Amino acid sequence: MDLEHTAEEKEFRARLRSWLARVLPALPPKPSPDDWPARRAYDLGWQRRLHDAGYGEVHWDASPTTRLIFLEETEIAGAPYVGANFVGLLHAGPTIAAEGTPEQRARWLGPILRGEEVWCQGFSEPDAGSDLAALRTRAHRDGDTYVVTGSKIWTSHAEVADWCELLVRTDPDAPRHRGISWLALPMDAPGITVRPLRTLAGSAEFAEVFLDEVRVPVAHRVGAEHDGWRVTMVTLSFERGTAFVGEVVACRRVLTELAREARANGRWDDPGLRRRLGTLNAEFRALWRLTQWNVSEAEASSRGVPGVGGSVFKLRYSHARQRLYDTAAEVLGPDALDLDRPWTLDRLSALSYTIAAGTSQIQRNIVAERILGLPKGR
Structure with missing residues (x-):
């Protein structure tokens, strides 16, 4: 793993840092957390600024190291997060860039990068739990279209999305992992019902999605028919390998703020608390190095796809984040009971991180089987 940056990468960092310093003070105020149409417009407006300044394509047309620098600098500067379009920019978009046809890349990548379209993720189902391969949403072929019936849950930003990366079962008689296909679903298609879900923190960025004989063109299938599980592993590699990069930087910033707060309110005198803060600092420094290793691995890949090291990162990061906000x-x-204070809502949302993007149990299985070479459990 080479942690040294080239002269070109150092120049990119300096140029980006200078641009952020000029642009961020002029941004409009963020909209209310509950106003999702306004949040969509705000997030897409920021993406449009990035695109017009030449940074919109950094997620796919730049090297993984350049993407890492971009995510680090934007988080340090306090730039807006990808927000409502995180599925498009960090999951669906990279998957289409790696697995899509030239026509699919031409149709979908540009609107994502220009801040014109939002994507959501239709993977999880009410009866499948953590066992993604147990999905039951069916898609039967009818000429040049698939007819899709079923339901999805925990679909991020479905209420403001234009497209959904959707997993469906196209061969019910095939082994569980071999009869699945990855579709791009237009969210305005007839037969779709979206029901928002409210979280413990009071937000409603998730939804249930019900599909009643929704017709999806076969041309919207990414990858071969019945090969969706392999394509999904590409999506999850991006989700677990690089999508949390900015959050690691944010957690390191929170640690600094916590130390400052503890000194101000007298809790710094507790040696046990100082020890926990020091341990967390070491943990997040190690996670940052692991992120760099994962990015280096992706850079060595012919398609820029992260490897199974993303599961190691996801497992450690999820639990470290929970310990951070408990501290x-x-x-x-x-x-800490005042929801208007910093970090209190983050503490509630941290509870979901051992479930989102694959539960900790799933990550342990992946590490055991694919890294350690242990036999599969029965």
């Missing part, structure tokens, strides 16, 4: 509650004391 934040300790620093805040009784104020």
Whole structure:
């Protein structure tokens, strides 16, 4: 793993840092967290700024190391997160770039990069739990279209999405992992019903999606028919390998803020608290190095796809994030019950990280089988 940056990469960092310093002070205020149409417009407006400044294509047309620099610098500067379009920019888009046909890449990548279309993810189902291969949403072929019936749950930003990366079962008689296909579903197609879900933190960025004989063109299938499980592994490699990069930088910033708060309110005198903060600092420094290793591995790949090291990262990061915000509650004391204080809502959302993007149990199985070479459990 080469952690040294080239002269060109250093120049890119300096140029990006200068541009962020000029642009960020002029941004409009962020909309209310509950106003999803306004949040969509805000997030897409930021993506359009990036595109017009020449940074829109950094997610796919740049090297993994350049993408890492971009995510690090934008997080350090406090730039807007990808927000409502995180599925398009970090999951669906990279998958289409790696697996799509030239026509598919021409149709979908440009609108994502220009901030014109939002994607959501239709993977999880109510009865499948963590066993993604147990999905039941069916798609039978009717000429040049698939007719899709079923339901999805925890579909991020479905209420404001234009497209959905959708997993369907196209061969019900095939072994579980071999009868699945990856489709691009237009969210305005007849037969789709979206029902928002409210989280513990009070937000409603997830939804249930019901599909009643929804017709999807066969041309919207990414990868071969019945080969969707392999394509899905590409999607999940991006989700677990590089999509959390900005959040690691954010957690390191929170650690600095926690230390400052503890000194101000007198809790810094507790040696146990200082020890926990120090341990977390070491943990997130190690996670940052692991991220660099994963990016180096992706850079060595012919298609820029991260490897199974993303599961190691996802497993460690999910639990480290929970410990970080538990420590934040300790620093805040009784104020940790005030939802208007910093970090309190983040603590609630941290509970989901051991489930989102594959549960910790799933990640342990992947590490055991694909890295350690242990036999599969019965």
